[in-house]
Amino acid sequence: MPRPSRAAGAGKIERYHRTMKNVVKLENFFHPDQLREAIGQFVDRYNNQRYHESLNNLTPADVYDQNLNLAKAGLRLKVDL
Structure with a gap:
């Protein structure tokens, strides 16, 4: 993961968080476990399936x-x- 103290690293982290927010905010979560599961699925897809x-x-x-x-x-x- 890039170092947040660098401008390029901060940009990559911000882009990752923006992508995650756009995916996670499409649903309503009524329990913290539902949100954790959705974030886990996002991270798995982002790291292992998405080119x-x-x-x-x-x-x-x-x-x-x-x-x-x-x-x-x-x-x-x-x-x-």
């Missing part, structure tokens, strides 16, 4: 897994953003 243009149309989980495998091999992934 991100800024990640060369990969999911964040795909990029994380690639970086983890390369790190185990002693290599680094170069992503042109």
Whole structure:
């Protein structure tokens, strides 16, 4: 996750929160557990199913897994953003 002290990092965090609000605010939640479930589903979809243009149309989980495998091999992934 980007550092919030940087302008670019703050922008990414704000964009993520705006996307989450737009999805979560479409429904009415009458119990905190319903809201927690909706946020959990959003986070799962955002990280594991939704393709991100800024990640060369990969999911964040795909990029994380690639970086983890390369790190185990002693290599680094170069992503042109």
